[in-house]
Amino acid sequence: MQLPAQLTISPRLAKNIRRNVKERIIELILMMAALVAVATTFAIVGVLLYESLSFFKTVSVIDFFTDTQWTPLFEDAHYGIMPLVSGTLTTSAIALAVAVPIGTISAIFLSEFASHKTREIVKPILELLVGVPTVVFGYFALFFVTPLLQSIYPSLPSFNMLGAGIVMGVMIIPYIASMSEDAMRAVPMSMREGSYAMGATRFQTAIKVVTPAAISGIVAAYILAVSRAVGETMVVAIAAGQQPNLTFNPLDSAATITAYIVQVAMGDLPHGSIGYQSIFAAGLVLMAMTLSFNIFGHWVRKKYRESY
Amino acid sequence: MATVTTAIKAEARDLNFFYSNGARALKGISMPLYENKITALIGPSGCGKSTFLRCFNRMHDLYPGNKYQGEIVMHPDNTNVLDSGVDPIEVRMRISMVFQKPNPFPKSIYENVAYGLRVRGENNKRIMDDKVEEALKGAALWNEVKDRLHDLAFNLSGGQQQRLCIARALATDPEIMLFDEPTSALDPIATANIEELMVELRSKLTILVVTHNMQQAARVSDYTAYMYLGELIEYDDTDKIFTNPGRKETEDYITGKFG
Ligand SMILES: Nc1ncnc2c1ncn2[C@@H]1O[C@H](COP(=O)(O)OP(=O)(O)O)[C@@H](O)[C@H]1O
Numbered sequence: 001m002q003l004p005a006q007l008t009i010s011p012r013l014a015k016n017i018r019r020n021v022k023e024r025i026i027e028l029i030l031m032m033a034a035l036v037a038v039a040t041t042f043a044i045v046g047v048l049l050y051e052s053l054s055f056f057k058t059v060s061v062i063d064f065f066t067d068t069q070w071t072p073l074f075e076d077a078h079y080g081i082m083p084l085v086s087g088t089l090t091t092s093a094i095a096l097a098v099a100v101p102i103g104t105i106s107a108i109f110l111s112e113f114a115s116h117k118t119r120e121i122v123k124p125i126l127e128l129l130v131g132v133p134t135v136v137f138g139y140f141a142l143f144f145v146t147p148l149l150q151s152i153y154p155s156l157p158s159f160n161m162l163g164a165g166i167v168m169g170v171m172i173i174p175y176i177a178s179m180s181e182d183a184m185r186a187v188p189m190s191m192r193e194g195s196y197a198m199g200a201t202r203f204q205t206a207i208k209v210v211t212p213a214a215i216s217g218i219v220a221a222y223i224l225a226v227s228r229a230v231g232e233t234m235v236v237a238i239a240a241g242q243q244p245n246l247t248f249n250p251l252d253s254a255a256t257i258t259a260y261i262v263q264v265a266m267g268d269l270p271h272g273s274i275g276y277q278s279i280f281a282a283g284l285v286l287m288a289m290t291l292s293f294n295i296f297g298h299w300v301r302k303k304y305r306e307s308y
Numbered sequence: 309m310a311t312v313t314t315a316i317k318a319e320a321r322d323l324n325f326f327y328s329n330g331a332r333a334l335k336g337i338s339m340p341l342y343e344n345k346i347t348a349l350i351g352p353s354g355c356g357k358s359t360f361l362r363c364f365n366r367m368h369d370l371y372p373g374n375k376y377q378g379e380i381v382m383h384p385d386n387t388n389v390l391d392s393g394v395d396p397i398e399v400r401m402r403i404s405m406v407f408q409k410p411n412p413f414p415k416s417i418y419e420n421v422a423y424g425l426r427v428r429g430e431n432n433k434r435i436m437d438d439k440v441e442e443a444l445k446g447a448a449l450w451n452e453v454k455d456r457l458h459d460l461a462f463n464l465s466g467g468q469q470q471r472l473c474i475a476r477a478l479a480t481d482p483e484i485m486l487f488d489e490p491t492s493a494l495d496p497i498a499t500a501n502i503e504e505l506m507v508e509l510r511s512k513l514t515i516l517v518v519t520h521n522m523q524q525a526a527r528v529s530d531y532t533a534y535m536y537l538g539e540l541i542e543y544d545d546t547d548k549i550f551t552n553p554g555r556k557e558t559e560d561y562i563t564g565k566f567g
Pocket residue numbers: 327328329331333351352353354355356357358359360
């Protein structure tokens with residue numbers, strides 16, 4: 001009489017154990033996948049730091065930040081990062097000046113004014129723009145936008161930060177538009193109804209209620225756009241020039257950090273040489289810049305939250 | 309009886325309403341709103357109370373495909389607010405609304421109340437300050453917030469947020485105020501506050517309130533309308549509806565035999 005009872009329990013128990021084991025295995029796989037990403041990040045930071053450390057054994061940190069020339073591969077080598085930083089900041093600033101207003105206005109239009117049908121047509125097109133290889137944008141800047149600008153400023157060099165920055169801006173419009181639109185559409189309808197019920201127009205509702213309600217998402221979109229712009233490589237390498245140049249004038253030609261890195265990485269420098277190590281030092285600066293933009297973004301986001 | 313001495317502020321005349329999916333949510337509703345009185349709408353969930361209320365300030369215009377049929381006439385000017393030639397924004401400037409869930413804007417307490425004035429183009433700081441204070445006092449919120457007018461409205465409690473929404477609606481001196489189950493998201497104390505407030509506001513304006521709480525209707529309203537399946541079953545003095553309803557359906561609903 002005891003035997004059947006045991007028999008009914010043990011298959012269930014076995015099933016439980018099997019299920020538990022399966023759960024554990026899945027959990028382990030998921031954790032390993034997450035670990036790969038984390039480990040890769042740490043490895044990158046580690047390599048950057050390690051190679052940079054060797055770099056800074058040869059070059060003083062003070063020189064690195066104060067020297068106004070960056071010529072690590074020349075006979076008369078200078079290791080001042082500022083010319084690359086100025087190129088990076090200038091092109092990024094131009095890109096943002098283009099992308100932030102256009103992207104934000106597009107988002108407001110798409111989310112608050114466009115009919116369902118218009119949105120269904122425009123959004124995929126915007127997202128298609130994201131898929132265009134950046135090389136294409138680079139040549140577009142070099143062979144289309146720059147000649148156009150040259151008809152306004154005849155003295156503009158073929159490689160210049162203005163053309164590259166504008167095209168980079170066009171390139172990041174979809175990020176800002178799409179992410180801001182998502183943030184605005186996530187604003188509950190009850191908030192809009194409250195505004196309309198007060199006698200507000202559609203425009204007033206969009207500007208005075210929906211945009212502030214979505215501001216943290218919109219700022220997040222700007223941060224992503226800054227990171228994209230600062231890290232963007234092909235457009236600036238192709239269209240802004242490759243000569244490091246300490247200038248904030250958009251009409252000049254200059255190199256960015258990323259442009260320098262690809263330029264040097266494509267040549268064959270011996271491991272351990274100072275030129276090779278300079279890539280990592282430049283990369284470290286790039287990472288520090290994106291990181292500080294992110295921190296700044298978080299700070300702005302928090303501040304906005306408290307004051308709207 | 310009260311009906312003899314008070315004027316009609318607005319009245320629905322043979323009002324039908326169709327949602328964009330073709331559903332007929334209101335069926336030939338005719339009823340008055342008496343001036344400086346509170347009219348309550350009761351009935352089981354889904355009977356069309358909100359749909360009816362939202363016709364008054366043309367909220368249904370926000371969603372394409374909705375259709376009104378019939379009239380809601382405002383007195384003394386005899387404007388049919390549903391007329392396609394009447395600007396819904398004009399209507400909303402005269403008829404304000406408080407929603408079921410408090411929906412303050414992501415702005416400071418002050419800016420929430422000032423919103424309707426700003427939308428109307430008012431920019432004078434002194435006038436604005438006065439109006440904001442008056443509205444907050446009118447909504448019995450002034451003493452609680454006067455020292456933190458520039459705090460974010462989201463930091464207020466639910467009951468305070470709802471009173472803020474009432475202040476917001478009051479600031480523009482509306483003629484009619486619509487309340488859609490204004491206390492259903494609030495605790496009993498906050499509910500009592502809002503009810504008391506509605507009774508006070510009655511002297512200034514005309515109120516239409518949807519409630520699923522029959523005690524609330526009995527406590528605050530002067531007139532009560534019972535709706536069922538998009539139809540107006542009975543409309544009368546609140547006392548009459550709750551003590552001696554004329555229709556069997558109303559009695560069943562009120563006594564809890566149904567609903
Ligand atoms: N946006 C809508 N589209 C179609 N039907 C709706 C919509 N909103 C409400 N309804 C329907 O209209 C009827 C009345 O709804 P509602 O006015 O919200 O009822 P109540 O406020 O009395 O609970 C219900 O049958 C509901 O399903």
